[in-house]
Amino acid sequence: MGIKFSHQFNGAFIMFVVLQSFLVESRHVKLEPPHNQEQGHRKSNGTSDDIAPSTLDGLYSSKINYNLYGGKWYKSPVTYGFDSTSPMPSGLNYEDVIYVIDEAFQKWQAVVPEFAFQRIYPGEDADITILFTTVSTEYYGYSYYPPDGRLHLDIDHTYWSIESYPAWNEHDLLSGAMHEIGHTLGLMHTSNRDAVMYPTLDYGTIKRELSQEDIDRIQSLYYDEY
Template sequence: MASHILIAFFLFSSIQPFLAQSRTLKSENQDQFKSFQNLEGAGKGSTVEGLSKVKQYLKNLGYYPTETNLVTDHFDEVMESALKTYQNYYRLKVTGKLDSDTIKEMMIPRCGVPDNINHPTKQSHHKPGKFNMVQVIDEKVLKSVCSKAFKKWADVSQFTFEEAPAGSKSDIVIGFYSGDHGDRYPFDGPRNTLAHAFAPEDGRFHYDADENWSTNPDADQVDLETVAIHEIGHLLGLGHSQDKNAIMYRAIPYGTTKRHLSQDDIDGIHALYSSESK
């Protein structure tokens, strides 16, 4: 990967599709979380409506092999194994059941990049066209936020970042998308996956347009810069950290502002690029 990286911002000119779709998806997504709560206590051998959604959640995060078919609501041995791995990864009591602590963990807003386990979900290298791209905030605001986020990583690595001239080729592309946007990792509306980015040298960084984004978040909003710093870490090759103080920790609760790299983040980028680190 080149140490000098060009960045492009793609924004759609109309805000109306976002406003209309956000209202629809919000209701659907809240219903999904309510269904997760209704599954509390489910374990191996049970068949309960809604278990297939939990299976899909775990698959999206890398706890099932990519080719696994998850169409049934039956809690089988494979699901129990996936759930135990998830519980162990997040240092929960390993029960193999959908207990209250596990469900609470699943309901925390998070980055959509799969967790670092034995069979992570493979990321697509297909680069789609600009469909379902929407405008959420002013372009100047987004560029300012991302500029500050990139600087955090530039200050501790050999990388430098520059905005690509309009129409030119770039190494990184940043934009807002809704629902299924062509990269095999559809967004789910508010209150679950906030954003995702692809490992080097793919260069795509996608915000979920249906979240409530802000540069000064209240309890019901997501901080643009906090998420930008996190996703840039993925663009540079970092996975999720298990240090809750790290930028690269997978969860980013509403109202949280975390805009400084921890020592764990710095150690991670130095480990990846040790020969040329500052």
């Protein structure tokens, strides 16, 4: 009986680990008021506390394979859309949010044209489904690797900005969306603070261009043969 129970427990534990690997949460850093006009946010300190717990074992290294837990999309075009029940962030209208999300997808398509992204409605029928919803206070969003494709952005305690420069207490929507889209395409976090796929996004900052590392990783995932 003890041996049978042990096998069942081990099987359940392995299944838990496998399912957990498909979810990736993305943090913002602790918020503090600006001390002067030049310092509008508190930068993350680079410790393990800044890394989402579900990816502590998956930090990117140039010496390891780029392939990730969730695989990749094996189709073209890849569709995306908003869940029909999704509200919009306070102070932002639907058209402006759609414009920013479209731009975020185009940033990734520029380096992997085969994505051929298409936005559809209702989003429930899309490969990547976007929803503004309440997320844990530690995070501004979370996403799932392919073929799940769910992308959730916080609407409760995160103040999203679509301005050229977000305020000291705001998060840039384009930067956050680009990061979460990267997960839905199959990329996990990186320890490179300059990359879009770094797990934290500082208040009042922008990260709207893919780093060379981001480009290398996504192209390796979709173009390299293994």
